[in-house]
Amino acid sequence: xxxxxxxxxxxxxxxxxxxxxxxxxxxxxxxxxxxxxxxxxxxxxxxxxxxxxxxxxxxxxxxxxxxxxxxxxxxxxxxxxxxxxxxxxxxxxxxxxxxxxxxxxxxxxxxxxxxxxxxxxxxxxxxxxxxxxxxxxxxxxxxxxxxxxxxxxxxxxxxxxxxxxxxxxxxxxxxxxxxxxxxxxxxxxxxxxxxxxxxxxxxxxxxxxxxxxxxxxxxxxxxxxxxxxxxxxxxxxxxxxxxxxxxxxxxxxxxxxxxxxxxxxxxxxxxxxxxxxxxxxxxxxxxxxxxxxxxxxxxxxxxxxxxxxxxxxxxxxxxxxxxxxxxxxxxxxxxxxxxx
Amino acid sequence: xxxxxxxxxxxxxxxxxxxxxxxxxxxxxxxxxxxxxxxxxxxxxxxxxxxxxxxxxxxxxxxxxxxxxxxxxxxxxxxxxxxxxxxxxxxxxxxxxxxxxxxxxxxxxxxxxxxxxxxxxxxxxxxxxxxxxxxxxxxxxxxxxxxxxxxxxxxxxxxxxxxxxxxxxxxxxxxxxxxxxxxxxxxxxxxxxxxxxxxxxxxxxxxxxxxxxxxxxxxxxxxxxxxxxxxxxxxxxxxxxxxxxxxxxxxxxxxxxxxxxxxxxxxxxxxxxxxx
Numbered sequence: 001x002x003x004x005x006x007x008x009x010x011x012x013x014x015x016x017x018x019x020x021x022x023x024x025x026x027x028x029x030x031x032x033x034x035x036x037x038x039x040x041x042x043x044x045x046x047x048x049x050x051x052x053x054x055x056x057x058x059x060x061x062x063x064x065x066x067x068x069x070x071x072x073x074x075x076x077x078x079x080x081x082x083x084x085x086x087x088x089x090x091x092x093x094x095x096x097x098x099x100x101x102x103x104x105x106x107x108x109x110x111x112x113x114x115x116x117x118x119x120x121x122x123x124x125x126x127x128x129x130x131x132x133x134x135x136x137x138x139x140x141x142x143x144x145x146x147x148x149x150x151x152x153x154x155x156x157x158x159x160x161x162x163x164x165x166x167x168x169x170x171x172x173x174x175x176x177x178x179x180x181x182x183x184x185x186x187x188x189x190x191x192x193x194x195x196x197x198x199x200x201x202x203x204x205x206x207x208x209x210x211x212x213x214x215x216x217x218x219x220x221x222x223x224x225x226x227x228x229x230x231x232x233x234x235x236x237x238x239x240x241x242x243x244x245x246x247x248x249x250x251x252x253x254x255x256x257x258x259x260x261x262x263x264x265x266x267x268x269x270x271x272x273x274x275x276x277x278x279x280x281x282x283x284x285x286x287x288x289x290x291x292x293x294x295x296x297x298x299x300x301x302x303x304x305x306x307x308x309x310x311x312x313x314x315x316x317x318x319x320x321x322x323x324x325x326x327x328x329x330x331x332x333x334x335x336x337x338x339x340x
Numbered sequence: 341x342x343x344x345x346x347x348x349x350x351x352x353x354x355x356x357x358x359x360x361x362x363x364x365x366x367x368x369x370x371x372x373x374x375x376x377x378x379x380x381x382x383x384x385x386x387x388x389x390x391x392x393x394x395x396x397x398x399x400x401x402x403x404x405x406x407x408x409x410x411x412x413x414x415x416x417x418x419x420x421x422x423x424x425x426x427x428x429x430x431x432x433x434x435x436x437x438x439x440x441x442x443x444x445x446x447x448x449x450x451x452x453x454x455x456x457x458x459x460x461x462x463x464x465x466x467x468x469x470x471x472x473x474x475x476x477x478x479x480x481x482x483x484x485x486x487x488x489x490x491x492x493x494x495x496x497x498x499x500x501x502x503x504x505x506x507x508x509x510x511x512x513x514x515x516x517x518x519x520x521x522x523x524x525x526x527x528x529x530x531x532x533x534x535x536x537x538x539x540x541x542x543x544x545x546x547x548x549x550x551x552x553x554x555x556x557x558x559x560x561x562x563x564x565x566x567x568x569x570x571x572x573x574x575x576x577x578x579x580x581x582x583x584x585x586x587x588x589x590x591x592x593x594x595x596x597x598x599x600x601x602x603x604x605x606x607x608x609x610x611x612x613x614x615x616x
Binding site: 013016017018020021023024025028029135136139140142143144145147148151152154155159160267270271273274275277278281282292293295296297299301304307308311312315316319 | 353455456458459460461462463464465466467468470471472473474475547551552554555558559560561571574575578581582585588589592595596599600603604607
């Protein structure tokens with residue numbers, strides 16, 4: 001199948017699923033007890049005001065028409081006004097999302113850079129002590145929520161040995177004009193090398209805390225896949241040729257195992273996005289978490305719906321990218337393209 | 341069954357897992373008898389003994405209103421285990437039925453059911469639970485609804501994949517030829533072959549339900565005070581770091597012990613029951 005066809009099918013499925021997400025969120029938001037117009041105006045508003053609000057929010061129309069309005073607004077990039085901050089939900093999310101994404105992307109990089117090699121080592125020395133140590137450690141990292149690891153790391157490396165800052169995104173003495181909202185990029189745009197290092201220093205510990213369970217998942221998955229690959233006849237053939245164990249591990253066993261691992265790692269991205277909520281709380285990271293929990297406690301309907309939609313869209317796009325990467329890496333798909 | 345027991349008892353990792361899970365289950369069941377201060381599970385206030393470090397009297401220290409942390413951990417285990425049982429015993433049947441229908445009947449049923457499953461899977465789990473909790477009231481019951489809603493799609497996926505593979509096997513064809521109805525083939529022929537995978541997943545998930553539930557209450561959206569809960573204990577304690585470290589470290593370790601125990605057992609089970 002041509003990559004373009006493949007891409008358009010994936011794109012269509014993504015749009016379809018995103019449509020499903022919007023229906024689901026819309027339904028959840030409508031079945032909640034209580035009148036959204038009344039909630040928006042507060043208990044002191046008069047009946048006439050509430051009636052007026054119901055008309056503005058299209059609540060007097062049938063459910064289907066309400067959904068049409070909802071999707072129409074969504075396409076215009078209008079997620080409504082947040083009752084929590086009194087600003088458009090899109091403005092709020094644009095302000096808080098970059099900090100969260102910075103954390104999540106860095107954690108994702110750590111997850112791949114540490115998790116995959118750990119899994120490969122574990123499979124290569126299967127049944128030996130290195131394998132046992134890695135298996136127990138990685139099982140432990142997936143056995144506690146990321147806020148527990150955040151507490152442990154902050155105690156060990158910020159309080160007891162002050163290697164890393166306790167909170168914040170950058171040293172207070174440095175002010176960087178926000179351009180993209182990504183501190184690591186903004187500091188470079190401003191040409192502040194010291195700012196970049198400070199931002200990296202600040203983001204490292206929260207990102208590591210966030211990545212720990214992902215590292216465990218990635219390592220366990222890679223190990224399982226690689227052990228499967230090791231049982232293939234061509235590995236035996238490579239051994240018969242007298243290739244070194246290192247070469248067999250790296251060239252013949254690791255590479256084919258990479259493909260299924262990458263696909264699942266795309267799914268793990270969802271977990272990172274959710275867990276970022278937990279880690280941000282401990283490190284007072286100014287991301288989507290405080291806003292998200294705030295709007296939930298305030299029953300801020302527009303903001304809840306908007307946040308969930310944006311996070312799901314981010315996740316679906318990340319999965320799409322992973323899928324494309326996999327089809328580029330996977331020779332079966334790459335060569336099928338050429339032979340057609 | 342007997343084979344499974346032999347395997348679990350023969351592997352040091354699963355023995356450790358059984359010990360940890362046994363500890364958690366026993367302390368939860370016997371909390372009334374073994375907790376040093378059983379009344380501390382409720383809204384007790386003892387400011388004289390507030391925020392005390394671990395001592396002979398209070399093994400794991402006391403919280404900011406003077407309640408024994410060890411006792412509260414035992415009672416919190418009771419809440420966590422109850423939650424796990426309820427969530428899994430609702431989510432598993434839903435997922436199994438959806439997976440069997442989609443996998444065995446195929447066609448449009450397959451397409452529609454699996455796209456619905458995809459929708460649920462494409463919202464980050466914690467975010468879906470948060471949204472549901474946010475729109476409903478943050479109570480224990482709604483917490484269970486939220487966690488169940490995010491859990492069943494994984495079982496649907498699992499059973500769907502097995503059902504699709506099994507439906508072309510000889511024994512299924514034979515059952516169809518001798519006139520077995522759809523229900524018979526799905527539930528009496530295919531389902532028994534899904535059981536090992538389901539049991540393994542449930543063992544692993546028991547730990548993860550505890551983990552997710554503690555995450556929800558950590559954010560203040562799960563079990564509400566004064567009911568003891570590991571997540572909210574950690575959350576309360578973070579304000580007193582680093583001096584009162586016992587407020588966060590011990591409840592955190594309690595989560596790790598429970599989830600690690602279930603994962604150890606599940607991991608060994610998976611290796612044995614699903615040799616692929």
